[in-house]
Amino acid sequence: MWEESRMRLLFVVATVVALLPAFPASASEQEIRNNIALGALSFADTCARCHQIDGYGEERLYPSLHSPQLLQDRSLLIQTILNGRNGHQGKGEGEGTTLMPSLSFLSDAEIVAIIAFITNSWGGEVLVVSEQEVKAARAAMGPGKRGSRAE
Secondary structure, eight states: OHHHHHHHHHHHHHHHHOOOOOOOOSOOOHHHHHHHHHHHHHHHHHHHHHTTTTSSOTTTTTTSSOOOHHHOOOHHEEEEEEEEEEEOOOSSSTTTTEEEEOOSSHHHHHHHHHHHHHHHHSSOOOEEEEEEEEHHEEEEOTTTSOOOTTT
């Protein structure tokens, strides 16, 4: 089943890359295409089990990534991926507790790519985040919490 989902994601990636919109001048079109493709693969490997292949998650367990507040906030995206999140969904106390683990083990390039993929797929336009922004956020985490494969 997981392999079938991954194949569907690869098809979606190919379609998305073929239909990419115009990009900000700060990054070349090819760099952005490459980031979206890497982001799709990284998302499939790291994020899709919880957030699902379509980014809608599972009600009460894993939140949807189709949130404009999330997809337009570069700092929130970076911090969420690096530090994880926890909180409550639902009205009852203790009901719908969610927990996203820290993904600080991902390289800066993978984090940039995942952000490009999810913002392109569900945010309407690509949010271009630089590896330097991720490095700075990682440095602010303090020693012992950085954990990148690329360090």
